[in-house]
Amino acid sequence: MRRLYPVGLAVAAAMFAAAPLLIDRAPTESTMGLVQKIFYFHVPAAMTMFLSTFVSGIASGVFLFRGKQAADRVALAAAELTVVFGAMVLVTGPVWARKAWGVWWQWDARLTSSLLLWMIFVAYLLVRRYGGPGSEKLSAAVSLFGMANVPFVYVSVNVWRTLHPKTSVVPTLSPGMRGTFWFCVAAFLLLYALMMAARLRLGKQQAEVEQLYLELDERGDLPSRAS
Amino acid sequence: MSQFARVAWIVMQKDLTVELRSREIISTTVFFALSCVLVFAFALVRDGRTVVDAAAGILWIAIAFSGTLALGRTFERERYTDTLRALMLAPADRPAIYVGKLLGVVAMLAATEILLVPLVALLFQAGLLERPLWLAALLATGTIGFAAVGTLFAAMLVRARTRDVLLPVLLYPITIPVIIGGVRGTAALVAETPDVAMAQFWVALLFLFDVVFVVLSLWTFEPLMTE
Numbered sequence: 001m002r003r004l005y006p007v008g009l010a011v012a013a014a015m016f017a018a019a020p021l022l023i024d025r026a027p028t029e030s031t032m033g034l035v036q037k038i039f040y041f042h043v044p045a046a047m048t049m050f051l052s053t054f055v056s057g058i059a060s061g062v063f064l065f066r067g068k069q070a071a072d073r074v075a076l077a078a079a080e081l082t083v084v085f086g087a088m089v090l091v092t093g094p095v096w097a098r099k100a101w102g103v104w105w106q107w108d109a110r111l112t113s114s115l116l117l118w119m120i121f122v123a124y125l126l127v128r129r130y131g132g133p134g135s136e137k138l139s140a141a142v143s144l145f146g147m148a149n150v151p152f153v154y155v156s157v158n159v160w161r162t163l164h165p166k167t168s169v170v171p172t173l174s175p176g177m178r179g180t181f182w183f184c185v186a187a188f189l190l191l192y193a194l195m196m197a198a199r200l201r202l203g204k205q206q207a208e209v210e211q212l213y214l215e216l217d218e219r220g221d222l223p224s225r226a227s
Numbered sequence: 228m229s230q231f232a233r234v235a236w237i238v239m240q241k242d243l244t245v246e247l248r249s250r251e252i253i254s255t256t257v258f259f260a261l262s263c264v265l266v267f268a269f270a271l272v273r274d275g276r277t278v279v280d281a282a283a284g285i286l287w288i289a290i291a292f293s294g295t296l297a298l299g300r301t302f303e304r305e306r307y308t309d310t311l312r313a314l315m316l317a318p319a320d321r322p323a324i325y326v327g328k329l330l331g332v333v334a335m336l337a338a339t340e341i342l343l344v345p346l347v348a349l350l351f352q353a354g355l356l357e358r359p360l361w362l363a364a365l366l367a368t369g370t371i372g373f374a375a376v377g378t379l380f381a382a383m384l385v386r387a388r389t390r391d392v393l394l395p396v397l398l399y400p401i402t403i404p405v406i407i408g409g410v411r412g413t414a415a416l417v418a419e420t421p422d423v424a425m426a427q428f429w430v431a432l433l434f435l436f437d438v439v440f441v442v443l444s445l446w447t448f449e450p451l452m453t454e
Contacts, residue, residue, distance in 0.1 A: 064450045119400040126396055130389045137451050138383045145376065145401050148443055152404035152436050159428070160407055 008194050015187035019180075026180040035099040040180055042092040044188035046114065049085040052078045052192065053117060056124075057147025060140035069207065072136050075143055077199035079124045081192060086118035109158040116153050120146035231326075234319040238327025242301065243334060252300045253338055260293040260343050264350065272351075282353035283413035287369070287406055289343055290336065294373055295395050297335050298381040301328070306385045315452055325378065325448040329441075332374045340366055353417045361416055361426045368433035369409040372440060373402050379444040383451055408433045 023040045056078035063071040093111060094104040105111065120142065127139040216222045246252055264285055271281040305311040314324055344362070348355035355362060380397050384390035399406075412429030415422040 064447060067450075116400055116403055123396050123400055127387075127393060130387075131384075131393060132387045132389065134383075134386050138380075138387070141379065141383065141447055141451055142397055142401075144447065145440070145443065148439060149401055149404065152432070152439075156404040156407040156411075156432060160411060 005197065008190065012187060012190045012194055015190065019184055019187055022180045022183055027174055027176040035096055038092050038096045040184045042089060042096060044185040045085050045088040045092065047185060048188045048192045049082055049089055052082040052085060053121065053147060056082060056143045060143035064140045064144065072140065073200055073203035075140060076128065077196055077203060079121050079143060080199060081195055082121040083118065083125060086121065089114055090118060109160065112157045113153045117146065117150065231320055231323045234323035235326040235330060238324055239330040242331030246335065252297050252335055256293045256297045256335065256339050257342055259296050260289040260339055263289040263292050264347060268350065277351045280414040282347055282351040282355065283410050283417060286343065286347045286413060287409040290340060291373065291406060293339055294336050294377060295398060298332060298377040299391060299394055301332060302381045302385050311385055321449045321452060322445040325444060328382065329374055329378045332378055333370055336370050336374060355417055358416050358421065361423060362413065364430045365409055365412045365426065368430055368437055369405050372405045372433055372436045375437060375440045375444055376401050379448060404436055405433060
């Protein structure tokens, strides 16, 4: 894994460097023109974010019922990445909307549900940070409930209102656009996997340090902490 | 009566007896709901007339806000006297204890709503009481959904130092489908041309929400409350 990491990182860097060139060469969309190009970042980021919420939700369930610490670390890493990729989605979306719709924000189904999902995972991190002892269980519940909530948010907001381009846009892309689009999706997924691996390694090391600290404390070898 | 129902009934009875003796939660909650209505009236009433659908929105926001307050206070009482630990130590099914607490919260919210609905109808000239059965169905399904998620999180937050701020932070994003369903369903009922089919759709969606989240709460209450 550790040897694979620099290779993956180099590939991801190359992919993100190549992406602008490909996006530039992809055919320009006839009605929206240049603004449409943001689609190549916005949609892959959104896909990665949704993937991440499910990773976090499922890992939280495993942690809750099996009590595996590793699952908790996966859930936390995925929640953090959900917030990161969600922030990308929520920044690129309004930038596009300003040009396409003339406003920064619309209370549309997809926008609102993405924002809500993002908020649930921000809440997850808030609990994690300020919840005090036992917060990992509480946050696991937040993640699990957040995941169960996705269809409800989606249906309710959808009936409430819809403006956003449909997901059916993706299969109907022109061939030139399609290649670039999937290239970007692959780049984002690779980036996600790398960030996840790095975060998990950090989490594992933190747990190990904690364990060592406890062991030292038990043996009474702990040097007095400078306050 | 089965053991499960008996435990749930006793826990609810205990909560309601404590409440009936002090009347602390119900009186503060009702007054708080009234304050909410007043604050929103200043924001939404122009030239003596309300914005369309304002009554439905005000009603549900008042329910959500005062519900949070009631949930917080119910568990604060348990924390203050350290009785939640005693409840957890009792030789009873944990899910039954959850159901008992949930019923107690729902009962208190129902009492608040009985006062709140006529008040909003009166102050905003809204025909809330023209289709009482559909409104009751919306209120019942909405309140149960809100309280189901709220009871679980409030119970878990008893241990956290920052519970006062974390409860709304967690509760609102997750219960957004309840708010949307309640507001849109109520608005459909009080519109100039009432749309009963729409209200029916929201009642069905809220019912589904209740089923999913009550089941999920019953399922997770045991591992979540184990220290």
